[in-house]
Amino acid sequence: MAAGELRPEAAVEVRELAAFFGSRQVLRDISFEMPRHSVTAIIGPSGSGKSTLIRTINRMHEVVPGARHTGSVLVDGADVYGEGVDPVDVRRRVGMVFQRPNPFPTMSIYDNVAAGLRLNGIRGPKAQLDQIVEESLQGAGLWREVKDRLATSAANLSGGQQQRLCIARAIALEPDVLLMDEPASALDPQSTLRIEDLMVQLKEQYTIVIVTHNMQQAARVADFTAFMTTLEEGAPADLVEFDRTDAIFTNPARTETQDYVTGRFG
């Protein structure tokens, strides 16, 4: 790992992380840093624990019965698994966008964006809420399409619009970090490009971590790329290599990475 080349300021730091579902270990000895105001892509074949890894960052991993971990995850220098740390607070600071768009189907577009704000007791005057909703929808590139129908159900939007609504819902809370778990895998190419453009814009304000098994996507949007895979049959997944994206794709240090990015494996 070419750690010396990284910018020193890490938004997320993973240290000696291992993750388990019951007695089955899925990740082992993962350590790396995700620099602030950049897009970090996590690539690797299916079942290599990419989603599990980012779910440990906002403590969504432990929601699954039997799931546990060892090691630590630091967001802005503070251990999210530290004593007395409430997972609810962690999730408020670390936003997440899921593989399938999951807006609340019974809520309006407006209420979807405002849901997180209301949850976290941000009340203030209606005008202030209106403003945050508008800014978030603008940030997610959805404002122009929905501004005249904010009160209609979110279920009527297209898949791509729903996913951007989920992004707006996440950034309305102004998280430090935005995790995206294959955010475009359920979308058509047009919508995928919009989401990718959005990531590049959003990294100005947020630190973005994206899981993808689309290597072109990683090459297009990510500043840094982590390659994960299981090195031995049946063993937990390892972080094979982490570096600047161009290095991963043009001059990887490990043959496993080389094989994966050139399509010879995975």
Add this chain to the structure above:
Amino acid sequence: MVVLVVLGLMIWFTTMRSLPVVQATGASFVTSSDWLPSAGDLGTLSFVYGTLVTAAVAMLLAVPVAIGVALFLSEIAPKRLRTPLAYLIDLLAAVPSVVYGLWGVLVLVPFLGNHVWGPVSDHAGGFPLFEGPATGRSYATAGIVLAIMALPIITAITREVIATVPSAHREAALALGATRWEVIRLAVLPYAKSGITGAVMLGLGRAMGETIAVALVIGGSSTISASLFHPGYTMASVIANEFPEATGDHINALIGIGVLLFVLTLIINVGARLLVWRTARKLR
């Protein structure tokens, strides 16, 4: 198909049997509460009233408890407690209704009459609903027995509906920093709302149709009284109580009450469905 044929035959038979006497009585069959079959008075309003009041009391008590229990069992209770507790609730549904009735008449009627309804009406008797003299055999007691009987159905179906809430919705709420209660409010209840309404409808059907348990505790009075602590009658229980001794038009009138009860439950069911459908559509 077979079910439809049987249902059709049932409706046809009961309607045919009761139609002549209902026609002879005219509108007063449903608008009058004078019930004296020996004198030819066949007004059934007091039974309709009793059915609606006891069912309303039962739903008022059972629905919040049942939904609370279902949420507790599926969202909050520790994993190893869920199955045994759910089994216990299901067991309530397996108790024969006559056993509920006997327990009601031997335990609830004296206890509630002397220690609950009496004191309440002494203190709040000015309010028509709680007017005295309070007796154990009353609308209120019947409502409580019905609530206990409707509880397991509503709980079981609500649990099943909650289990169908996609985990994507729960995760969406969790990832926004929702607590357990907020997940319920944000993701579970809105999604499960129409299913829970269905559960309540089934419970309501049970409460309106229940016969023997109500017959034992309601007191058997064909008068309409605003007070919940007065005795009354319901449509199902009057049929059960009077059928063995009835003859001629009396029998046909009782069958007519059965048809009326069927129509009433049908109207309430369809009405509730429409309500759910309209609120669901308003969101679009």
